[in-house]
Amino acid sequence: MVTENKNRVLTFAVFLMVIIALFFCFGRVAYxxxxxxxxxxxxxxxxxxxxxxxxxxxxxxxGTLLTETGRSGEWASVNYNGQSxxxxxxxxxxxxxxxxxxTTAAAPDTVPAAAFSATGGHIVCIDPGHQGxxxxxxxxxxxxxxxxxxxxxxxxxxTTSGLKxxxxxxxxxxxxxxxxxxxxxTVYMTRESHDVNISNMERAQYASRVGAEVSVRLHAxxxxxxxxxxxxxxxxSASNPYVANLAAPSQNLSSKVLSGYCAxxxxxxxxxxxxxxxxxxxxxxxxxxxxxxxxxTNPGDDANMANPAFQAKMAKGIADGIDAYFAK
Ligand SMILES: [Zn+2]
Numbered sequence: 622m623v624t625e626n627k628n629r630v631l632t633f634a635v636f637l638m639v640i641i642a643l644f645f646c647f648g649r650v651a652y653x654x655x656x657x658x659x660x661x662x663x664x665x666x667x668x669x670x671x672x673x674x675x676x677x678x679x680x681x682x683x684g685t686l687l688t689e690t691g692r693s694g695e696w697a698s699v700n701y702n703g704q705s706x707x708x709x710x711x712x713x714x715x716x717x718x719x720x721x722x723x724t725t726a727a728a729p730d731t732v733p734a735a736a737f738s739a740t741g742g743h744i745v746c747i748d749p750g751h752q753g754x755x756x757x758x759x760x761x762x763x764x765x766x767x768x769x770x771x772x773x774x775x776x777x778x779x780t781t782s783g784l785k786x787x788x789x790x791x792x793x794x795x796x797x798x799x800x801x802x803x804x805x806x807t808v809y810m811t812r813e814s815h816d817v818n819i820s821n822m823e824r825a826q827y828a829s830r831v832g833a834e835v836s837v838r839l840h841a842x843x844x845x846x847x848x849x850x851x852x853x854x855x856x857x858s859a860s861n862p863y864v865a866n867l868a869a870p871s872q873n874l875s876s877k878v879l880s881g882y883c884a885x886x887x888x889x890x891x892x893x894x895x896x897x898x899x900x901x902x903x904x905x906x907x908x909x910x911x912x913x914x915x916x917x918t919n920p921g922d923d924a925n926m927a928n929p930a931f932q933a934k935m936a937k938g939i940a941d942g943i944d945a946y947f948a949k
Pocket of ligand 1: 750751776777786840841
């Protein structure tokens with residue numbers, strides 16, 4: 622009896638160990654498939670389906686913690702507050718340790734390549750020109766082009782204000798984003814931080830990927846003559862080797878945006894100029910404009926553009942132009 626009991630106890634102990642071992646293995650597999658992620662852009666769409674056509678359940682602020690349960694292409698299946706849905710993998714990154722799903726982590730100090738806000742109206746991609754640091758490594762000037770150009774230039778700066786072009790473009794870009802959202806547009810931003818490295822080609826590709834109907838690229842000018850002032854816009858010409866089909870609508874968009882902008886700011890209108898050398902235009906698949914909002918080398922333009930109250934006028938003027946374009 623004693624021996625038999627011992628054997629039973631032993632058998633039971635082995636059985637228990639096997640169960641525990643199995644539990645550990647499967648537990649680990651399940652744990653390994655789930656990842657704590659955090660939203661890295663503002664207004665990240667949490668969707669019902671892994672598609673841009675999926676219903677938006679809620680727009681998540683930057684820094685929202687999510688549990689990723691799987692991934693297919695550019696879509697991650699995630700849980701948010703116990704609800705399952707999908708987010709584009711571009712707008713999430715691995716969460717730092719700690720924190721639980723549904724809470725908001727400390728605001729990330731670097732916002733990644735892209736962020737967006739949705740209201741359901743016409744879709745606009747805003748590209749605040751440049752970034753904190755230029756990148757001189759090269760990329761093709763257009764699809765299939767043998768001409769290689771710097772991924773993204775450093776940009777100019779205000780000779781009076783000291784403001785950097787990349788600071789000005791993002792300041793106006795954020796105001797424009799809010800202005801357009803308030804007018805019912807769906808807005809995508811190529812960047813919402815200076816601490817990014819997104820080439821001009823990538824900015825154009827981003828606009829395509831998000832289904833933008835127009836791309837509005839914000840820049841400011843510099844000239845050796847400090848007396849040169851005023852705003853102008855750049856659009857591809859009808860003989861552009863890559864995007865000739867976009868010449869007419871891009872020129873129309875440029876003309877509307879520039880008129881709205883100059884009316885709102887009182888800046889001199891230097892007109893729409895054809896330009897076929899810009900990588901960020903040549904890779905576009907939708908009407909595009911580069912608005913050179915003024916000359917940072919001109920003390921008058923510079924002082925105005927560095928003024929936040931004036932920047933609000935700039936953004937309103939550009940939004941007026943976009944309204945006029947879509948009202949056609
Ligand atoms: Zn620029």
